[in-house]
Amino acid sequence: MLEFWNSDVGRVALGGVIAVSGQLVATLLAWLKEARFAAAKKRKDAEYLAMRLVLTLDSLVGACYNAVHDPLMTNNEGIVESSVSDPTLTLPTDGDYKALPRNLMYQILSIPNRLDDIKEGLAATSEDSFPPDFWEYYEYREEHFAKLGLKALELVDALCRQYKIPTPERPKHYTPRESFEEVLFKIKRAQRERCERNTELVARLKA
Secondary structure, eight states: OHHHHHSHHHHHHHHHHHHHHHHHHHHHHHHHHHHHHHHHHHHHHHHHHHHHHHHHHHHHHHHHHHHHTOOOEEOTTSOEEOOSOOOOOOOOSSSOGGGSOHHHHHHHHTHHHHHHHHHHHHHHHHHTOOTTTOHHHHHHHHHHHHHHHHHHHHHHHHHHHHHTOOOOOOOTTOOHHHHHHHHHHHHHHHHHHHHHHHHHHHHHHHO
């Protein structure tokens, strides 16, 4: 074998091997450079989209908070009316959501559907809610916008952790998470008490 590489043919073959190897190495280095550049770009695009989503979702949190704490008004006819508009959401349309982790991407893209479901539920509940206070309607509104607000907070926290984004600054008196949880606790307790009263009433009627 050594004699072959020392021969004229061997030297030519060795030169060819070295030339091909050099080309392969150069191609591999170029591919690695492009791959690193693409990965870095994808990461930056994801970070930029995440920042925009944090701001958008935090605005949704604020809108849910306002809806949950709507200072209901009574009109001249004694009918209770809302004084705060229902939350809306417009996600960025020019971001590459595929750059986000799959589960996070799905949860974020499903938020508009959650909002639509709440609006449909409100429309259905309004048909079974009666004046003057429409309490069934407003209880449904508080409950489901509190749940949506908690979900939006969860996604904000997940994005901030994933991309090391500072969490939104909030005034000390503005504690949406605690507020949503407190509202849901009160609603659940009220629903349980109504269920217990209805059960007692049915039992009395059957006695």
